[in-house]
Structures are given as structure tokens and as C-alpha cells.
Amino acid sequence: MRIDETDRKLIAETQAGLPLVPEPYAEIGRRLGIAEAAVRDRLAALQARGIVRRIAIAPNHYALGMVANGMSVWDVADEAVARLGPEVGALPFVSHCYLRPRALPVWPYNLFAMVHGESRAEVEEKRGEIARLLGVACRGSDILYSTRILKKTGMRLAANGS
Amino acid sequence: MRHAPLAPDALDGTDRRIINVLQDGFPLTPRPFADAGAELGLAEDELISRIARLREIGAITRFGPFFDAAAMGGDFCLCAMAVPAERFEAVAEAVNARPEVAHNYERDHRLNMWFVLAVEKASDIDRVAKEIEAETGIAVLTFPKLAEFYIGFRVSA
Known part of the structure; x- marks a missing residue:
């Protein structure tokens, strides 16, 4: 088993992006019915396993002039x-x-x-x-x-x- | 998705610093915008509103976690098709409608459509490629990666 059902829901909830609010992990936790700390712990564990490569901004090369x-x-x-x-x-x-x-x-x-x-x-x-x-x-x-x-x-x- | 450059004055120095710094990572802390903002010299609410704007104007394509299908037991595969010009839009629509298609580019070559399949089970690559072939009547060439020599490009904004 690579990921459990909660991880799967967490990935599904965040794959389009993090919510742009002061406490984004708490907001995700509210949507999924899990604690804020659990959201961060799970994301950290997924990152340690390489399932999350990074949490970051993806620049649009084209918009930035790399056309x-x-x-x-x-x-x-x-x-x-x-x-x-x-x-x-x-x-x-x-x-x-x-x-x-x-x-x-x-x-x-x-x-x-x-x-x-x-x-x-x-x-x-x-x-x-x-x-x-x-x-x-x-x-x-x-x-x-x-x-x-x-x-x-x-x-x-x-x-x-x- | 924006393929043209933004106007030269669309981004100021602060926007560029945000892009440069946050493409390397974003904190996993209770108030990550406050913490990232402290490093950038920006208030929490200003960082949030600037990221929202960067997304709106298309300067960034995504902000959040990036997942590796292979680490989950799935797989990625680059695929290509030679689509007749008069059918291009309809075929693009059919290909893009599949949730397994993570991105898709038009390229100037006889093989003019190049897309990446991302699936949760490695065996799904062949199944999905065959389904796209059946639906469009066009051969799907698959180019699975045999070795990866580098990943880690940074764009300087």
C-alpha cells in the first residue's frame, strides 16, 4: 500500500493548488475533517517518501519571456x-x-x-x-x-x- | 494557458523575488505565508494577494504540492501523435478530456501533438494509450523514460 485513503484525499484536495488563506493547512484540514497538524505531518511524510516532490510555485516560462x-x-x-x-x-x-x-x-x-x-x-x-x-x-x-x-x-x- | 510573454512592466521586483524564492519551496508551518513573507520582507496578506495576482495574470501555472506518480506506484509517459490539421482541435479536445493527460503541447513537427500521461498504476499507460488510439483512430507513440539524466531547472524571473 503506497498511500492510505486519507493521503489520497489530501492529494486530491491539494493537487489544483493550496488555498490562498493565512492558514492553508488548517483550511485543508477543515475540508477533510482532519487536524491542521495532521495535514502538515502527512504532507511532510509524503515529501520524505518522494511522493510530494516539493511544495512550491511553478513559474510559467512563456509568461516570463522564455517563449x-x-x-x-x-x-x-x-x-x-x-x-x-x-x-x-x-x-x-x-x-x-x-x-x-x-x-x-x-x-x-x-x-x-x-x-x-x-x-x-x-x-x-x-x-x-x-x-x-x-x-x-x-x-x-x-x-x-x-x-x-x-x-x-x-x-x-x-x-x-x- | 498563456503562451505569450507578459508586458515588461507586468511584474515588479517584489513579484520577481517571490517567483524566484518560492519555486524552491514553501514552508509547512501553521502560518506559511507569514513565515515565507518574513524572509521576503512582506506582510502575510501582501504575499497572499501577490500570489493570487500572479496566478490570475498567468505568471505562474500552479502553487502547491507537486506529486510524483512513480513514487506512488504509478507512472508517467510521454506520448506523441501525428494529427491531421483539419482534425487537430477535435482530437485535442478528446485527448485533453482524459484526466490521465497531465499536459499537452502542440509542436511544429509531423508528430504535432505531445502529451504526458500520469497514472496511478503503471499498467494503465498502455490501456489509456490504446483507448485514445481507438477513440481518435490515430496511432499513439509511447516514449517511456528509460533513464533520467537531470531535473531541476530554475527560471529566473
Whole structure:
């Protein structure tokens, strides 16, 4: 059992955001019928277990001027990707970096690195840095710019279990 | 969801400090806005009203706990579809209607719709992807993560 029913209700109640009142944890406790301290203890325990990554603000990159959002994708030789992936991930302008399966023949790329910038020119320059880092281990690449956010709600959990 | 930048004067220095500081974390204390405000040099009620405004104008997308589906025994999976232009809006509506779709982006590529499924049971990824295929008649490519090399980007407001 990963989470109990109370944790599940707590997650369902807070996944759209914390209430903007002076005592938000007390307010959540009132809605769920549990004590304020229990709300905080449970959130702390979920955080210790990694189920809550953090409690924080999520900035909207686009609104803040980072309007060029490129998913750069790379076909990196399998024997080199375990070494090179962490180096790409360590670049300061890369926000996420994952190894994923190829979907041949339509999709030859196995390394995904999200690059954000204030213009496409800036993102292209950063893409060039990744290409130089990968060198001959890279057999091809592409970049997919986002043109619209269609949905961004984050994970949604049913209050009553599945 | 806002995809365009805010006007340059939409945020003042205090707004920017709030975004920069609170993207790292928010206190789990009885009066967290008072405590976070003390660090920022802001009264409790001012911090609350500024966060409310940042949300209203779309400067922030969320404020609260961020959950990891995998740590709960579930999973995330990136998926992509090549949607014909004339069907794009209808397919976006059908995909977005599924609660398992956590976010969805239009991208300029033949594979023009990229979304993330977040499910409570790892085995649900394939089921949901197949259901979306059946509903739309369009193949759903799944790109589960095999390794994660980095997460922890910060935006400087």
C-alpha cells in the first residue's frame, strides 16, 4: 500500500493548488475533517517518501519571456548514451533530459533534452552546444518547438481510488 | 494557458523575488505565508494577494504540492501523435478530456501533438494509450523514460 485513503484525499484536495488563506493547512484540514497538524505531518511524510516532490510555485516560462521552448531530440549511439546523457543533462540551459526508446522507422531519436530561451535563435545556439558535446556519437537530430499549450494541469488523482 | 510573454512592466521586483524564492519551496508551518513573507520582507496578506495576482495574470501555472506518480506506484509517459490539421482541435479536445493527460503541447513537427500521461498504476499507460488510439483512430507513440539524466531547472524571473 503506497498511500492510505486519507493521503489520497489530501492529494486530491491539494493537487489544483493550496488555498490562498493565512492558514492553508488548517483550511485543508477543515475540508477533510482532519487536524491542521495532521495535514502538515502527512504532507511532510509524503515529501520524505518522494511522493510530494516539493511544495512550491511553478513559474510559467512563456509568461516570463522564455517563449522559445524546444524539445531537442538526438539519435545517439547506444554504447555512448549512458556516458553522454549526464553531460547533456548537466548543461545549465537543459531543463529535462531523458533516454527514451526509438520508434523506428518514424522516430530514430533516443535522447530528449528540453531547451528554453528567449528566442529561437538563442535556443538554436544552445542546440549547437549540445551537438558539439555529442560529437560523432550523434547520428542525427531535430528540434520540436511548442506552438501552443493545450493543457497543463499536472497529475490528477481520483479522490476515491481507482 | 498563456503562451505569450507578459508586458515588461507586468511584474515588479517584489513579484520577481517571490517567483524566484518560492519555486524552491514553501514552508509547512501553521502560518506559511507569514513565515515565507518574513524572509521576503512582506506582510502575510501582501504575499497572499501577490500570489493570487500572479496566478490570475498567468505568471505562474500552479502553487502547491507537486506529486510524483512513480513514487506512488504509478507512472508517467510521454506520448506523441501525428494529427491531421483539419482534425487537430477535435482530437485535442478528446485527448485533453482524459484526466490521465497531465499536459499537452502542440509542436511544429509531423508528430504535432505531445502529451504526458500520469497514472496511478503503471499498467494503465498502455490501456489509456490504446483507448485514445481507438477513440481518435490515430496511432499513439509511447516514449517511456528509460533513464533520467537531470531535473531541476530554475527560471529566473
